Amino acid sequence: MLVLYHHPMSAAARLVRLVLAEYDDTAEFIEELTWQRREEFMALNPAGTLPVLIDADNPPMVGGNAICEFLDETRGVLKRERRLLPENPYQRAEARRIVSWALDKLENEVTRYIVLERVFKRQMPSALGGGAPDSKAIRAARANIKFHMGYLGWLAATRNWLGGENISYADLAVGASLSVLDYLGEVPWEENQALKDWYARIKSRPSFRPLLGDKVRGLPPASHYVDLDF
Amino acid sequence: MLVLYHHPMSAAARLVRLVLAEYDDTAEFIEELTWQRREEFMALNPAGTLPVLIDADNPPMVGGNAICEFLDETRGVLKRERRLLPENPYQRAEARRIVSWALDKLENEVTRYIVLERVFKRQMPSALGGGAPDSKAIRAARANIKFHMGYLGWLAATRNWLGGENISYADLAVGASLSVLDYLGEVPWEENQALKDWYARIKSRPSFRPLLGDKVRGLPPASHYVDLDF
Incomplete structure (x- = not known):
C-alpha cells in the first residue's frame, strides 16, 4: 500500500490526495509537521518538504509535481476518459x-x-x-x-x-x-x-x-x- | 520553428536551451527582461516569468517544468538511449x-x-x-x-x-x-x-x-x- 506524508495545510499534499481519490486509489496517510525536521522524515526527503509518497521499497517520491506525474504514468494512463492529464x-x-x-x-x-x-x-x-x-x-x-x-x-x-x-x-x-x-x-x-x-x-x-x-x-x-x- | 523567450540569468530557461541542444533541436531565442513587464510578453504569460516556448499557433508553453515535459513527450520519446528522462x-x-x-x-x-x-x-x-x-x-x-x-x-x-x-x-x-x-x-x-x-x-x-x-x-x-x- 502507498504511504503519503502530508499535512492538511499543504496544498501540494491535498492535490495528491485528490488525484489518488479520483483514481479510486488510496494510501496510508501520515501527518507530518515539517518544521519539526524529524530525523526519520529528513532521511526520506532532505528538502524537508511535503508531500512524500512511499511505494514499497522504491526510493521516496518527493513533491506534488513528481508524484502527480508518477500517478499519471502508473494510474492515469489506464483511465481513458477519466485521465486527469489530456492526451495532447x-x-x-x-x-x-x-x-x-x-x-x-x-x-x-x-x-x-x-x-x-x-x-x-x-x-x-x-x-x-x-x-x-x-x-x-x-x-x-x-x-x-x-x-x-x-x-x-x-x-x-x-x-x-x-x-x-x-x-x-x-x-x-x-x-x-x-x-x-x-x-x-x-x-x-x-x-x-x-x-x-x-x-x-x-x-x-x-x-x-x-x-x-x-x-x-x-x-x-x-x-x-x-x-x-x- | 520554436521561439523561446529566455534570459541568460534564468536557470529554467538555460535548462530548456540545454534540452533542446541535447535533442539536436533549436529555437529562435528572444531575450526578455521580465521586470519590464512588457505588454506583449505579459499577454503570452500573465505570470510574467521565464521561460516561455512558442510552437506555431499553439498556446504559449510556460515554465521550465511544463516545457521540459513537452520536449520529453515530443522529442525525448523518440531518442531511445539518448532520452533524458528514464523509462522507469x-x-x-x-x-x-x-x-x-x-x-x-x-x-x-x-x-x-x-x-x-x-x-x-x-x-x-x-x-x-x-x-x-x-x-x-x-x-x-x-x-x-x-x-x-x-x-x-x-x-x-x-x-x-x-x-x-x-x-x-x-x-x-x-x-x-x-x-x-x-x-x-x-x-x-x-x-x-x-x-x-x-x-x-x-x-x-x-x-x-x-x-x-x-x-x-x-x-x-x-x-x-x-x-x-x-
Whole structure:
C-alpha cells in the first residue's frame, strides 16, 4: 500500500490526495509537521518538504509535481476518459502551467505566508520561529490574492474547466490551494462569481469529501468550509 | 520553428536551451527582461516569468517544468538511449525530484536573490526596485549555497550521474542553475570536489557551449566561467 506524508495545510499534499481519490486509489496517510525536521522524515526527503509518497521499497517520491506525474504514468494512463492529464501535449503543457500557477505562484505569493503566520507560528516553539503572527505579512498575502482571484476567475469564466474542456490536474491543483485558504476563511469569494461557481463544482466531487473533513489542531475551519452551497 | 523567450540569468530557461541542444533541436531565442513587464510578453504569460516556448499557433508553453515535459513527450520519446528522462516511473520521479531541487529549492534559497541583487537591480530603474544591492540578502544566499553544495556533492559522489546511472534532466537542471551562479563567480567549488568533477563533465558537453558564450550587459562573467578545466 502507498504511504503519503502530508499535512492538511499543504496544498501540494491535498492535490495528491485528490488525484489518488479520483483514481479510486488510496494510501496510508501520515501527518507530518515539517518544521519539526524529524530525523526519520529528513532521511526520506532532505528538502524537508511535503508531500512524500512511499511505494514499497522504491526510493521516496518527493513533491506534488513528481508524484502527480508518477500517478499519471502508473494510474492515469489506464483511465481513458477519466485521465486527469489530456492526451495532447500542448494541452498537457497548459494543464501543467496552471498546476505551477497554484503550487508555485499562488503558494509563494499567498498560501505560504497565510499558513505560516496563522497556523504554524501558533504551533512552533519560539526557538523555531513560533510566536505572534506578522500582521504585515498577512496583509501583503491578502492583497496578493485579489490578483489571483481575477486571473483564475477569468479562466473559470472562459473555459469549461480551468485547463480546457475537461477536468484536469489544473482544477485539482487550484482547488487544493484554494481549499487550504478557504479552511482559514481567506478566500474573498465575493470578488469573483465565476471562480466561486467553479469551486462549488469541484468541491462537490466525491474526491473532495475527505479534504472537507480535515481538522487542524486548535484551529477549526471557517464556518462555510464544509458547505457545498457556500 | 520554436521561439523561446529566455534570459541568460534564468536557470529554467538555460535548462530548456540545454534540452533542446541535447535533442539536436533549436529555437529562435528572444531575450526578455521580465521586470519590464512588457505588454506583449505579459499577454503570452500573465505570470510574467521565464521561460516561455512558442510552437506555431499553439498556446504559449510556460515554465521550465511544463516545457521540459513537452520536449520529453515530443522529442525525448523518440531518442531511445539518448532520452533524458528514464523509462522507469520511479526513476523518473527521482529525476524530477532533483529538477525541482534545482529550479525550486536552490532557486528560492540562493539563485533568485543573487541574480536580483547583483544583476537586475543594476539594470532596473529605481521606480521598479533598482538600486544598490542588499548585502544582507547576498550574504544569506551565500550562506545557503553551502548546504546545497553538500547535498548535490553527495549525489555526485554516490551516483554516476545525479539522478542515477544515466544522464537526465536532473543533471541538466542542476547544471543550468549552477552555471548561472558560476557566471557570477558565486559557486565555492573548493567546498566539494565531487560536485566540481561532475560539473566539469556536464560543462564539457556540446549542449553547454552556447551557455558559456552568454553575456550579461555590463557584467562580464567570472574569469573561469568558460574554462573547461577550471
